[in-house]
């Protein structure tokens with residue numbers, strides 16, 4: 257792969273330029289929505305440069321791998337994993353009950369159905385067990401060093417129970433029937449803050465249980481560029497959805513602004529760069545206790561569960577200056 261994030265030719269995309277003509281009024285309106293967000297994300301980018309200047313640091317092998325590849329994996333030893341696994345069970349059961357109720361009511365399983373945000377107050381045992389392995393495995397130190405910060409802390413913990421066949425992850429365009437590309441879901445985070453993300457398996461995850469995917473080294477593509485700033489801004493804007501009206505507005509934007517943080521779903525199914533990106537993807541297949549730690553500036557995605565159920569803990573670990 258090249259040193260840039262994939263650029264998509266939206267004017268020849270069947271759901272964008274293939275359906276709509278650029279419209280100057282829609283373009284101007286979209287641009288007016290984007291510009292303040294681009295300004296805001298430019299300031300966030302300046303803060304990143306000010307804080308670590310893309311001169312990542314490492315204090316251990318884990319950190320060196322993160323610098324080089326944007327992703328690293330570690331298997332938690334049983335004495336650190338067992339307390340996490342045990343404390344997670346009541347939360348997992350609560351989510352499973354919610355999924356069953358939603359199904360019984362004939363409603364769709366949504367993101368909010370499968371996710372449970374945790375807090376130190378509501379989930380003290382689980383929170384403490386997570387804090388312990390982060391300390392003992394040197395992961396707080398890894399995050400702090402990576403961003404040249406003083407320390408690091410848990411910014412958020414969320415538990416996911418993902419069952420098979422989730423409609424929200426499968427259909428890209430409601431108004432036009434198109435084959436989803438194999439890159440669907442690939443994105444960079446739009447936040448721009450200094451944090452690493454972790455996915456800890458609370459169940460065994462095989463290829464059919466929706467492993468998290470990360471494209472190694474992609475955190476270096478267009479590092480610190482205006483293009484990344486624009487991508488973040490777009491995904492924070494009200495233009496984000498893929499409705500017909502918003503797609504028309506999108507292709508009416510100046511070409512420089514026709515980029516997204518969540519771009520995977522717009523790539524062409526048969527194109528060489530689509531296949532290349534999937535070929536490079538590291539899929540977090542592995543047993544309970546496998547932790548995948550990655551820079552949210554890498555191209556990454558959550559997996560689609562095809563059979564069984566995936567239980568995972570998502571960690572957001574923020575650098576503290």
Ligand SMILES: [Fe+2]
Pocket residue numbers: 443444445552556
């Ligand atoms: Fe993400």
